Amino acid sequence: MQTNFTAEQLRDPDTAESNRILRTCVHCGMCTATCPTFLLLGDELDSPRGRIYLIKDMLESGRPASELEVRHVDRCLSCLSCMTTCPSGVNYMHLVDHARTYIEETYKRPWPERMLRGVLARVLPSPKLFRLSLKAAALARPLEPAIPGQSMLAQRLRGMLALAPKALPAPDPMQEAQVHPAEGERRGRVGLLTGCAQKVLNPEINAATIRLLTRMGIEVVITPGQGCCGALTHHMGQHERAMAAARANIRAWSAEIEGQGLDAIVVNASGCGTTLKDYGFMFREEPDAEDAARVAGLAMDITEVLEKFAYAPTRDEPAMTVAYHSACSLQHGQKITALPKQLLARAGFKVKEPAEGHICCGSAGTYNILQPAIAGQLRTRKLENIRRTKADVIAAGNIGCMTQLAGDAMPVVHTVQLLDWMAGGPRPEGLDGIG
């Protein structure tokens, strides 16, 4: 596609990169078809192609972002379904990331919006603050129906309270910085990203990961100094905050890599995995570019690690049908599609894939808080498709999706919990009486 940047503009490496991306787009429109917001809203402006056009215009003009384009960029889930569809290989992810940063730098959001984003950016990545606020939310939960009005603020408040779990699990010391030694002969040594929000919401995911890996003879290292991967702030366009979080992780793991060494950095929240794998790009102009690239190169989804170390079940086949929900970050971000299903099938589960598996459930990081109406419609659509599979349980590889899909009739577990169970671990909570 034709672009109109000045030589001056192109000296900025981010603009140069966006120009390169825009030029690969041939405007064919294939991406529109698999975009969740285009499906719901039926407006070119809420499709990837329309957003690419808006972004192109915004970046070329060099003018500050305005509400008119921000509205449509904000509605993007960053699910990256468009990247799976795109025959031309347009890197929409890097383009929209650049746009979000540009918007954050040039556009002043109305104050309630600014405040909310500020709070989310501070609270979510910090397990301590997040735990506190969830406790507060639990207290406020009965107020949810009493919040009046259809304003965005009211919708968001109601949405947040609805997302907050009824009961908060106790903190699990397993997740703190330490080394979990391998059982039996050591076959490998991996770092584990324990994450931020996931740690608080569902410590069982990390616990199952650690149990399963150590049982398979893999030493699991939780390095001190690691924290949030940076994805949450990155997707809100808060570039510096995201870079700081990522840099802390890069330092922590680099020390470990240069010390005893790591075969992989395991990620069991695929949203984080997509970002970790992109560290190389994020730091391409930074002094620690090499370290970042090395960390990104070692980052692996838990299913990739299990495949690498030849996961094998030990229990008898359960009579259980699993609806596998493919998290966008896993299928579109990391292009991991068949592997989780193969592992579940190997473990003895009957695996079903819901229709429209490529369409986002609406979680998308903080999206279900910032865009509750669209997120709600996507959740309903997703749950309807899942229900049609008549499965017993939903398995997903991302905490965001799990939270989004919770609360319906079907229990939701992480893929690794099911795999751990079949390899000798405990039966995941909520599955009693099934199978």
Added chain:
Amino acid sequence: MSVISPETEQSLASAVARAHAAREPLAIEGRGTKRAMLRPTLQPWGPAARTLSTRNLTGITLYRPTELMIRARAGTPIPEIEAALAEHGQQIVAEPPDLRVLFGAEEPSTLGGVVSTNLSGPRRIMWGAMRDHVLGISAVTGEGEIFRSGGRVLKNVTGLDLCKLLSGAHGTLGIITEIALKVLPAGEATGTLALRVPDVTAGVAALSAGLGSPYGVSGAALVLEEGGITAFLRLEDFSESVTYRLGRLREDLAAHGEQSLVEDPRALWRSIRDAVPLRAAPEEAVWRLSVAPSHAAGVVASLRAAFPAKLLLDWGGGLIWVAGPATVQAHGAVMQAATAAAGTFTLFRAPPELAAAVPVLPEEALPLAAIGRRVKAVLDPAGVLNPGRLRA
């Protein structure tokens, strides 16, 4: 009644231009096989009326078997084209009926005739109508201007598709002088499964099951005789495929009725194509109704309640041939049945008195009829082409 039979497109165009200038109506025909179809064209003009025939515009002008295309002048008799195609194992896909028996005509239909009336046989259900295979035409407007639409290649969306507009317009919007047709290889073998069914509903259900099967049923008809009702399902393909698919079809349709295989399927389908099983008596009127197949049983019941209807169902039950008394009452019952079934009808053959007295086709919605008049005014401003053929 005098007949003009030009030997070139140019002289045909000149004849039309003269008629246009003189405001003299022309009856347009090929060999006149279907002269008795729809409304009598020139009755009001009496002996002064003239007929313009394409019978002398004959001959295949281009045949490229590997390009799946044959081109011929409009007056070329269908059997001549079929014979040329057969030499290369190909056929006219839509299987146009030979209506010599039905219309008591001596001469075979011409290519121009079957295209202008968009007449399709049993294969229509699977492979499309006559008009679907028209790749291009050369034609003459009511002002005597020659024009072309389409071409000779299999895919062509250049400009408005006047081929389709003229196919089925019964010569009222222009006179087709040459036609390029898509053709396909004829199936190596033909097989037909016959099922005895208790009634029309069960028969249509059997046909629907066959058409809803993955075996490529290329004919699905219901023959109603004194002795009972038989559903016929045809397969045409390589012989290994026909054998295999007939077997599968027999299994899939086992619950639909007592089965047998037809010994001479090609003869059977020729007779269905030509509406022979309808056994229409010379004095009777003949109608064709097109409905969604699931409406067929309702249509049949309401017709039978109105008059002693003879019936033949093709196209999975969607095409209903009807023969019955040539009366305004019977026609009224047909119109009513077609309307009730959200379908369409034509008074296909009737004595001129009846055809002139009733609408032989459904009326069009008013805005569409207005557009139709404007289109007619573009192509035939003086109204010289087949006046009164479709509507009074």
Added chain:
Amino acid sequence: MIALPAPKPEILARRDAILADLARLLPADSVIGETLRLRPYETDGLAAYRQIPLAVVLPRTTAEVAAVLRYCHANGIRVVPRGAGTSLSGGALPLADAVVIGLMRMNTIREINYEDRYAIVGAGVTNIGITKAVEGDGFFYAPDPSSQLACMIGGNVMMNSGGAHCLKYGVTANNLLGVTFVTIEGEVIEIGGTHLDAAGYDWLGLITGSEGQLGLVTEVTVRILRGPEGARAMLAAFSSVEIAGAAVDAIIGSGIIPVALEFMDRPCIHACEAFAHAGYPLDAEAMLIIEVEGSVAEQDMLLDRIRGICAKFDPISMKVAESAEQSAAIWKGRKGAFGAVGRISPDYLCMDGTIPTGELPHVLKRISEMSAQYGLGVANVFHAGDGNLHPLIMFDANDPDSFRRAEAFGADILKLCVEVGGCLTGEHGVGVEKRDLMTTQFTRAELTLQRAIKSAFDPEWLLNTAKVFPLDDNPKIAA
């Protein structure tokens, strides 16, 4: 940039009032009027041509479409219909004084009937959306343009779209039963129905492929077909395009009609393989994708025969898909071919002429000579069985001279297609792109006749003005 009709100054002057009127006619969030938000609507799949419209409306019902048309007709405002905006001929290119009517929100499937084998769907349902809705029950909607994932049935009707499988199953026109048609006056007319074949004039046939010149289609009744027991694709690679062309002739001549017969040349093979990882033969000059249908035994029988025929043409390799996934990957590459060329060139123009298949070697040779002459690369992908070519001319839109050469190269290819007995467009439509070449295929008198038929539907020439017919010699439009 192609010439567009001069905008009507009185319409541009009333812009704000028109926007306000439209907003009153339609529910909230249905009208777009800010220049910034109109810009993404300035083009479609042919991004080389661009024009920001006066307004965009996004109606949800036939009644809303009719209301907008009635209003535009009463006020002399031009209208440009738009589906998914995937047209490769600029069919949805706006005009500065036109209201774009986007039908993307009319995306519901109203009825599916297996007994009578039809589906009634909104104009904004995607082509693949119809098949997706019925495939669980073993049925499919046959026409399958390469953009089927995104393109919408309303656009398919307007362009009479084809696809890879139309050699056997026909194009859109052959798979329709009825449409809900809205005239420029805002009259809603049901044309056809759920039965086959009209008794009077074939309006359905005329409307199909009319590129928005006659009216808008808001709802479509399509035939759905039961799918075959199975299908399998094979690849056959050859050392020259001429030899591959001869193999195509031999296959068709043998009496086998494969359900699809597709051709790619070397540049296209490489681009598509990079996208689809389908195992395309990278050492070949030309490759055929040949698909057959039926039971496994029938597929084996047909593929054996086809292999036997191809073997006579000294193929570099032949490979039969061994699984449904392999077949899917083979098709993913083919269907993504246009976009995949975006990997090797920033921009392309996709031609769409059809030629008699016997002319294939000659035409391909000429195209490669022209490629050298214009100094622009070309990748060829096309439907070999029906002679519908898709040369993809590669250029760089940031270099104006390269675009001018690409346009001239494209025009030369299309003229060549007409010269050898073919046509300008097999399935993409004339649009704005090939408008000025219409005189190479039609006489002035023929174009005048077609224009007069358009006038019978749209006397004021408000509908998709500037498309299909050359602007000059047209008293209805001031260029």
